[in-house]
Amino acid sequence: MAVDQADTRQLVARLEAALGADNVLWRDYDLRLYEYDGSIDKARPQAVVLPTSTAQVAEVIRLCAEAKVPFTARGAGTGLSGGSIPLDGGVLIVFARLNHIVDVDLENLRAVVEPGVVNLYLSQAIAGTGLHFVPDPSSQKACTIGGNVGENSGGPHTLLYGVTTNHVTGLEFVTTAGEVIEVGGKALDLPGYDLTGLITGAEGTFGVATRVIVRLSPLAEAVKTVLAVFDRVEDASATVSGVIAAGIVPSAIEMMDQLSIQAVEEAVHAGYPTDAASVLLIEIDSLQEGVDDQLAAITKICDENHAREIRAAKTAKERNLLWLGRKGAFGAMGRVSPDFYVMDGCVPRDKLPEVLTRIEAISQKYGLRIANVFHAGDGNLHPLVLFDSEHPGEEEKVREMGYEILSVCAEVGGALTGEHGIGFEKREMMGLTFNDDDLNWMNLVKQTMDPTGLANPGKIFPTPGKCWTPRPRRVAAVGW
């Protein structure tokens, strides 16, 4: 988008008048820091604002509306689908200074936070109360709650506890007209349409949340983490199905294949056996008695499915080490490949074995390795396609493989993304699971929530006639 310099200067002057010069960045040098997120795409905003109040956010959005300039909200920039990339330029609203925990209301199991609060900080702030904020994407040390709301983030523990939207009961929200409205609240079942639920996961395309009311939950009394080692991937898959079929709902079931194990061992030495075909990391949250009983039941199911080793973490240190391996998996890929491409699809759990087999076939067909490290309990796959961008033609292959893999997910009744978002990355693939009527209907909602079209443009919806291109990465990913 061509940006008129005079217009930009005028906009910056207005933003500075509204927010103070300290809260507005516009020099090229500063803007470069905000042109990327956890994906590979880049786009430079015309200006970056760091509002310190809801009123300032509303004023910024009013100024954008007046100048007909788009705006995009950004938390910590850990997103993996380009959600906070200002594709058409405009104003980037950064929440780094709107980062206060406003109210911790233990009796009502709620907290009110500003969007810039880092996910992990909230649970840390209430440590010792017996409560915590459940959603824990692996970028939780950096990612913000505002970003979690925008993307409806997941994480490894969603199997038992649900995703972000299940833990958000209300928002203070600035519409694209710059009006501040309240949706939901601390109480449940407030009358009217559930705009809190509609806005959560809308990737910032409806407006901007300036406060988030979240649910706090009791911490589990006991947590047990088990590593089960398998010589065949099929046995690991069968174990996942077996656990679900036995009526056990662990808080997490994570799967890693041999390639992932080898990369992880090289990088973090978590103690995974490198000759195993697959490992499962299973975590149980319950009362002490429940943990013991479930562990016994899970061990039996692992045995029946020929697990060669079942290792339960005996101490918090051992448990952390097991998780360190899982959490470091994306970053570890750099040890085995110069480039990799992170994918995120979700399939019905009972289709996992079939989908894994078909992904392996796609890998062989193209001659590029795929590492699988994912939330097996949710059916949420993260195939990592390993390649070398210096080899001519490999990027093109990755593009085709990515499309084929997500086509398989769509074909078995799955979703194009379980937790990373459509963003810019997958917008051209939306047609794989939604027809024109579905997309037109969603677009009608978009146009109603954002009549100006200025809220985070270019996201979610496909551009007619455009082809999908992959977003490979060379850098270590922080999210998963």
Added chain:
Amino acid sequence: MLDTPSAPGGRGGVVIRMSETLDRTGLVAGLETAGIAWRELDENERGQYAVDGVSPQVICHPASYAEVARALAIADQFGLAVSPRGGGSMLGLGNRPRAVDLIVSTERLNQIVDYAPANLTVTAEAGMTLSTLQARLAEGGQFLPLDPPSADRATLGGIIATNASGPHRFAFGAARDLVIGSRVATTSGTVTKAGGRVVKNVAGYDLNKLYIGSLGTLVVVVELTFKVAPLPTSQQTVIGRFARRDQLAQAVQKIIRSPLMPTAVELFNAAAVERVGEPGLPAPGTGYVLATLGTAPGRAVIRQRDDLTNIYQAAGGEAIGTLAEQDSARFWRKVAEWPARGEDAGIRVKAAVPIVRMPETVQAFEAHARALGVEVAIGGRAGSGVLYATWSTDSSDEMVLEATAQRLAGLRQTCREWGGSLVIEAGPAALKGKIDVWGEVGSALPLMRRLKAALDPNLIMNPGRFVGGI
């Protein structure tokens, strides 16, 4: 031809369309051409299908999603008001409609579309009753942890449209936490989907949330996909009696902040205990009964039972007894049912407040009941801040209704000051002329109206029944 969307539904002065003014030639011809089963309602049936006294003339029974969409498009073309209907168990909810011309019944959409126990999800047509679905899931050792009243009549679509829920919401949440996918028929004649059959899905907007609780004012939900849960292997219910509200509140706080993680935490006053009708459940006099359900795996359920009993006693309550397994399950089915008992002759109100306001809400209801000279049954989800109050009323006594409306307005004001709401879920049509059943929704109303106007531009879907005259 319809009233403006801003007109407050159900209040005096709103024109209710008289059936004789409806020109149904076009409607009937359209339904005939489309091959959609329809029939004209006779005098008797018109009373039976009336919504708050507003009678429809025609009912249709589409046999497919496409037929539902077609019926809506035909009604839209002629500007006729549509009222979607499932089992009719929650017809009391909503303001008096501005018009009801065509009933679109989901009765024939009653099949399981996909049930994969290994995926812990089920997809079913919206006209299936909850009890039918539960019976199918039980064969797979699973259940849908959504337990609103009238499971035998209530359809999945109706439950979602009214956002009905029950005691299990403490652990499992309500519809918004369990619906992961939907297909809906729109007034433009399309069938569109949102979400899917996977438990983690952030592709596209979560329109499921928009439909939940929208009371048929946007679309007709024709298919739903839910997360389901394994049936508990064991269950224990701890029942106790508390003489004072502060003791009760102390016990509830202790329970909900503990790692015991019970499945349901339910409160009853004496009249509510009576409505539950559980033999052996003693009336608490002027005090309260608290029932807590534990379903933790293995031996943990015994630990839940014992610790909950201790919490009751430490707070000054008297542990009356426990119910185990089948007895416990039967008890909770009755608990889910009680708020809907006897509603034909009375009023049912839902007060949703921040959890800590629960005892004050109970107190406020009891004070108003005394002032009105009625016996109020009050109870509900003590751990979630969602309470139900019911009492009988003389719907022919104008003075009583006027006093009731005033009292409810006062109670609502109190709930709103606490950050909560008060919704009249059922009551005489005459009462609805005196008070909006929803109350104000605040600063988000303009956005809600815009959504309504965009998705149902001719305002044919249940006009006037929802918040702010939507």
